[in-house]
Amino acid sequence: MSKRQLAMVMDLNKxxxxxxxxxxxxxxxxxxxxREYMYWNNVETFPGEGYPKNWQNLGGGFDEAGDLKDxxxxxxxxxxxxxxxxxxxxxxxxxxxxxxxDPKWGPNxxxxxxxxxxPQDNYFFYIPRICNxxxxxxxxxxxxxxxxxxxxxxxxxLVDLDRCQxxxxxxxxxxxxxxYFNPKxxxxxxxxxxxxRIEKGLPPACAQQCVxxxxxxxFLDDETSQVHxxxxxxxxxxxxxxxxxxxxxIYYIPPxxxxxxxxxxxxxxxxxxxxxxxxxxxxxxxxxxxVIKTLKGELENRANNKESEILDMLIGFKHxxxxxxxxxxxxxxxxxKPVDARYFKGKNTLKFTSFKAVH
Ligand code: SF4
Ligand code: SF4
Numbered sequence: 001m002s003k004r005q006l007a008m009v010m011d012l013n014k015x016x017x018x019x020x021x022x023x024x025x026x027x028x029x030x031x032x033x034x035r036e037y038m039y040w041n042n043v044e045t046f047p048g049e050g051y052p053k054n055w056q057n058l059g060g061g062f063d064e065a066g067d068l069k070d071x072x073x074x075x076x077x078x079x080x081x082x083x084x085x086x087x088x089x090x091x092x093x094x095x096x097x098x099x100x101x102d103p104k105w106g107p108n109x110x111x112x113x114x115x116x117x118x119p120q121d122n123y124f125f126y127i128p129r130i131c132n133x134x135x136x137x138x139x140x141x142x143x144x145x146x147x148x149x150x151x152x153x154x155x156x157x158l159v160d161l162d163r164c165q166x167x168x169x170x171x172x173x174x175x176x177x178x179x180y181f182n183p184k185x186x187x188x189x190x191x192x193x194x195x196x197r198i199e200k201g202l203p204p205a206c207a208q209q210c211v212x213x214x215x216x217x218x219f220l221d222d223e224t225s226q227v228h229x230x231x232x233x234x235x236x237x238x239x240x241x242x243x244x245x246x247x248x249x250i251y252y253i254p255p256x257x258x259x260x261x262x263x264x265x266x267x268x269x270x271x272x273x274x275x276x277x278x279x280x281x282x283x284x285x286x287x288x289x290x291v292i293k294t295l296k297g298e299l300e301n302r303a304n305n306k307e308s309e310i311l312d313m314l315i316g317f318k319h320x321x322x323x324x325x326x327x328x329x330x331x332x333x334x335x336x337k338p339v340d341a342r343y344f345k346g347k348n349t350l351k352f353t354s355f356k357a358v359h
Pocket of ligand 2: 024029040130131193194204205206207
């Protein structure tokens with residue numbers, strides 16, 4: 001555990017699956033140099049296979065006794081999909097726009113497919129996923145080189161690129177499969193929670209750019225922060241797959257409202273819900289039903305012109321009310337030498353600097 005912990009709350013009721021967060025992260029951190037297939041932020045359709053494909057069943061995390069569980073390293077062809085380009089040059093010669101390769105899988109391959117039968121009971125929703133900056137990271141425990149560390153100041157989990165030798169135990173150990181292997185430099189890389197931005201009091205790029213304004217960011221121990229109030233006070237935000245036992249610090253407001261099911265004659269089935277309760281329990285645990293009940297109560301309050309502190313927070317009227325970050329804290333903690341030396345000052349980082357010139 002770190003001294004303090006940053007956290008993010010994502011409201012799944014507001015995610016429109018536009019992938020703006022994905023692009024914000026990709027253009028900032030992973031659009032080249034061995035990172036082409038990496039999506040530190042991805043938005044997947046649930047139910048679906050996710051990214052990497054079948055990640056929920058690839059092992060890692062901890063068992064009830066606290067022992068690290070075996071995990072599998074996803075492969076490029078089958079689980080991630082080989083990144084491809086499009087034939088932009090040929091389009092100018094009136095050829096149809098198409099991929100240059102013959103892709104078999106990739107991020108969002110099954111986007112919007114969902115489950116059920118249209119129009120009776122089809123359903124899906126979006127789940128944006130980033131590294132959970134876990135209290136007890138499976139990646140960190142699995143690394144035999146001690147190359148992964150959790151910052152005491154804010155709980156951000158980072159890879160020390162000088163220590164990493166590319167063994168990839170971390171990828172097997174992470175049950176969320178949110179750490180990736182960069183074949184160009186033989187190192188593991190992952191979401192850094194945009195710590196250079198955070199240290200300046202700015203929200204992560206994925207949160208700042210979010211069109212649906214679904215993401216709230218702050219310190220869990222800051223009682224004035226929305227993340228504290230939603231996670232600790234009102235207890236309406238839940239971690240994803242808490243049964244992985246890593247102590248995830250990205251929290252979700254589960255989907256609350258959906259259309260009812262229709263019978264064979266097109267009539268509404270009263271009190272029906274399209275998302276099977278077992279599926280919600282798998283993702284968010286049995287507590288999900290209490291949360292949904294609470295949120296429905298809040299919606300009813302609002303419909304009756306009553307106050308709702310929870311809904312006011314979730315609406316996200318202003319950015320400054322959604323992100324409670326503190327550059328002064330970092331200034332005091334790091335003496336305004338923000339960037340973690342173990343991440344940015346090593347010989348491998350120099351390689352990244354030279355990458356920047358190659359577009
Ligand atoms: Fe490590 Fe995975 Fe947890 Fe991120 S989500 S801290 S990569 S175990
Ligand atoms: Fe990417 Fe930053 Fe969001 Fe992490 S916090 S997924 S690095 S944009």
